[in-house]
Amino acid sequence: MAVAARLPRRRLETILAQLAPEVEIHAVRGPETGLVMVRGRIGGGGSPFNLGEATVSRATVRLSTGEIGHGQLLGTDRQHARLAAILDALFQRGDHQAAIEAFIAEGERDLAEADRRQAEETAATRVDFFTMVRGDD
Structure with missing residues (x-):
């Protein structure tokens, strides 16, 4: 899923057109865009804190043969999330x-x-910055 999310959408469109142009696809959820809260920690063991929100897109599809695929990625490209879900199902x-x-x-x-x-x-x-120590002579 990480690779499908990071690759350009056109690459997903190309591979899906080659693999399964005749497969019937039904939307189960979305595609939709929303926000998720990103949490962080100072160091490795600090208390968690809310860093901010990130925009994500997700989709879930079902193929006519019954397989269900999920796609999610950062950003607002809902079609990209749908294509990733189809790739997951295939x-x-x-x-x-x-x-x-x-x-x-x-x-x-x-x-x-x-x-x-x-x-x-x-x-x-x-x-590269460096600090030169001066002596008080």
Whole structure:
């Protein structure tokens, strides 16, 4: 689900068009957008506190063959959440598992590469500060 949520929606549309263009899909819930409270802790063992709210979108679908899939992601792209739910439901079918696993593995590689590039770009702008101790002579 993490990979499906982070990949661009067009990639999900492409794989779903290839895998199951004829599958009938019924909405169970949503797609809908709402807010969730994000909680945090100072350090690893501090008391929990409410950090703020985050916008999320979610969807639940049922395929005509009975499988139920759930999709959820940060942001307001309800169609993306619906596509992720369809991918989740199709993964439960034995005839699509290998293709979806290959798609997810490729997506993980692409996301890791994008993260690496972002880290390199960020590191290029890094400034190291140091403090020089002055003596009172």
